[in-house]
Amino acid sequence: MGASPKRAAGGAGSKKAPPAAQDAAEDCLGLYRTMVLIRHFEESMRRLAAAGETPGLVHLCSGQEATNVGVILALREGDYIASHHRGHGHCIAKGAPIDLLAAEILGKAPGICGGRSGSMHVVDLPRGNLGTNGIVGGGIPLAAGAALAARARGTGEIAVCFFGDGALNQGLLHECMNMAAIWSLPVVFVCENNGYGEFTAMEDVTAGESVQARGEVFGIPSVTVDGMNVRAVRAATLAAAQRARIGEGPSFIVCNTWRYGGHHAGDKQDYKDDEETKRWEAADPLITFAKTLVDEKRASRDELAAIEAEVVARVKAAVAFARAAPQPAIETLEAHVHG
Amino acid sequence: MAETITFRDGVLEALFEEMRADPSVILMGEDVGAAGGVFQQTKGLFEAFGARRVIDTPISESGAFGMAIGAAMAGMRPVFEVMFGDFMTLCMDQLVNQAAKVRYMSNGAATVPLVLRTTMGVGAGLGPQHSQGFHAWAAHVPGLKIVVPADAADAKVLMKAAIRDDDPVLFFEDRQLYAARAMARDADETLPLGRGRILRPGRDVTLVAIGRMVGVARAAAEALAREGIEAEIVDPRCLVPLDEALLLESVRRTHRALVMDAAPLRYGVTAEIAAMIGEKAFDWLDAPVARLGAVDTPAPISRSLEPLVCPTPEKVAAAVRAMM
Incomplete structure (x- = not known):
């Protein structure tokens, strides 16, 4: 059997990244608040899915908050992102109002896309979000293309594409990395490696000793970071974004992370090993960052609890709004197929 | 006698005029740049508009076309060339699952104003993998517009209309018509898509x-x-x-x-x-x-x-x- 890439729980993998320090511009409570918001939003969606209130499939990102927030809060307004099927956290970090996002996931009229698209197809272009995506790897060329547009215009935006370890084996990724490299496009490739593509372990279907080598082969500066550590993710993104902004082209960031809820809401996760689950849960991005903030005396436990209470209230209100919202009017069925 | 143009040059004139008029129009494809196109159908554009707007892509139809979609969502009007219609199959996921659905999925807030131009046509001995026309396949996909011009003058005005249209438009060019001449029409003439x-x-x-x-x-x-x-x-x-x-x-x-x-x-x-x-x-x-x-x-x-x-x-x- 050939070698396959390894992931360490709560760590960067075989290549040890330097410990991430706080940078001058870091809004540490903002990072914390956004991660907590995503967690509570996702857990609310899990309950709604279990109750049968969410049409279709819902893929939750609880456990991956540090990769969502560490990357997106390092960007500027106007920058683009392209997300994937596990994309609620990306939408929230990019500024989507959670009441409208919840309404979209429930297929309700006030949803971001009029309730017609749902969890996997949220396109939120006014906020630079090229969309969550139902096709594995589908967002990769969209982000690279937005970067191409920015370069052609000379307007200075950059683009980030998020994808999971499942997309590592899509040819599209390799095509786009090659083009981004030859054209020095301002794009950052971010692999949120949560260890499983649907129900299959990443190692079982992914050849080679390292994931980041898949960027290095194109000459793209590539790094592996602890995807449970929001500061590590943020630091890597700031470096990559800086390279993109000054015309030095693409970067590749591999974030080792963990999805608590399995592939989709309701996944029983029989394929996971209990010990492995315990190791990753001990590295929970919210718990570890809360401890860091308290240890560094940036916030007290009480202040963090107050943030969480405020977030819980916001999510509760958003869910109530979405549940009470009307269904799309039947005459909108065929709207917006063509202009 | 009034001026006549070939089908090939009709499309090329449309590209020149639209690229001159609108800096957001870009051209992407294999050998469309310095080489001027394998059928000389993009001759002179690279020299006129440079490498940032006339982009030679690698032989990566899926990724490159997907990037044209992303560029369109981000405000450009790409014309993407697929050299032979048969190679469109390599773009199908991008075409069907991304380009065609973005306007609907976004509830009208996002558009994909791009043109996929491709050639087709049995008759030059090109055989099973270089002759097919996929206009019927494409017409089955909600969200795409399909143009099949029949002569040079129409090819020009329809390409201009396709570039100005805010939806993804597929423009099928029969290579057998490339050298055929027709009377040129007024440079400013455009036609809304959908008028026979x-x-x-x-x-x-x-x-x-x-x-x-x-x-x-x-x-x-x-x-x-x-x-x-x-x-x-x-x-x-x-x-x-x-x-x-x-x-x-x-x-x-x-x-x-x-x-x-x-x-x-x-x-x-x-x-x-x-x-x-x-x-x-x-x-x-x-x-x-x-x-x-x-x-x-x-x-x-x-x-x-x-x-x-x-x-x-x-x-x-x-x-x-x-x-x-």
Whole structure:
């Protein structure tokens, strides 16, 4: 059997990244608040899915908050992102109002896309979000293309594409990395490696000793970071974004992370090993960052609890709004197929 | 004598004019830049507009076309060239799952204003993997617009309209028409997509023809006229949106319709148009709507077999006689 890439729980993998320090511009409570918001939003969606209130499939990102927030809060307004099927956290970090996002996931009229698209197809272009995506790897060329547009215009935006370890084996990724490299496009490739593509372990279907080598082969500066550590993710993104902004082209960031809820809401996760689950849960991005903030005396436990209470209230209100919202009017069925 | 242009140069003039007028128009494709296109169909654009707007892509149709979609969502108007229509299959996920659905998925807030131009056509010995036309496949996908120009002047105005359109437009160019000349039309003339034209008036039968079939229909109509049968030729120009009103108006006058295409007959565009006429003009028909298409096989390269694939003027005339 050939070698396959390894992931360490709560760590960067075989290549040890330097410990991430706080940078001058870091809004540490903002990072914390956004991660907590995503967690509570996702857990609310899990309950709604279990109750049968969410049409279709819902893929939750609880456990991956540090990769969502560490990357997106390092960007500027106007920058683009392209997300994937596990994309609620990306939408929230990019500024989507959670009441409208919840309404979209429930297929309700006030949803971001009029309730017609749902969890996997949220396109939120006014906020630079090229969309969550139902096709594995589908967002990769969209982000690279937005970067191409920015370069052609000379307007200075950059683009980030998020994808999971499942997309590592899509040819599209390799095509786009090659083009981004030859054209020095301002794009950052971010692999949120949560260890499983649907129900299959990443190692079982992914050849080679390292994931980041898949960027290095194109000459793209590539790094592996602890995807449970929001500061590590943020630091890597700031470096990559800086390279993109000054015309030095693409970067590749591999974030080792963990999805608590399995592939989709309701996944029983029989394929996971209990010990492995315990190791990753001990590295929970919210718990570890809360401890860091308290240890560094940036916030007290009480202040963090107050943030969480405020977030819980916001999510509760958003869910109530979405549940009470009307269904799309039947005459909108065929709207917006063509202009 | 007024100026004439070739089909190839009609499209090229449209690209020059639109790229000059709108800096958001960019061109992407294999060998479209410094090489000027494998059919010389993009000659001079690279020199005029530079490498940031005339972009030679690697042979990565899926990724490169996906990037054109992303660029379109981010405000550009890309024209993406797929050298041979058969290679469109490599772009299918991007075309069907991304480009076609973005406007609908975003509830109208995002658009994909791009043109995918590609060549097609049996007849140059190019064989099974370099001859096919996928306009029928594409027309089945909600969210795409489909243009099949029949002559040089139309190719120019329709390409300009396609570039200015805010939806993804597929522009199918029959290579057999590339060198054909037509009268040039006014540089500023544009045409909204979805408006067909009557090319030859006639009282006895409506011949619905797109692309190269327009020429075939003309030859058949001349032969039929010698027998006293006056055929009307209608070129819809666009399959989506389809000028149903023009087609129905013609059929209600002639009471007969023959629909033809140079792509395989089975489940093709002729079936859709014939069904539409049957549903909406049944009471005016004096004969069942007839169809002609290519044989349902891949395109052979052999000089004895290849000419048998597509409808000929003789087959068209014979089909009309059978309806009278």
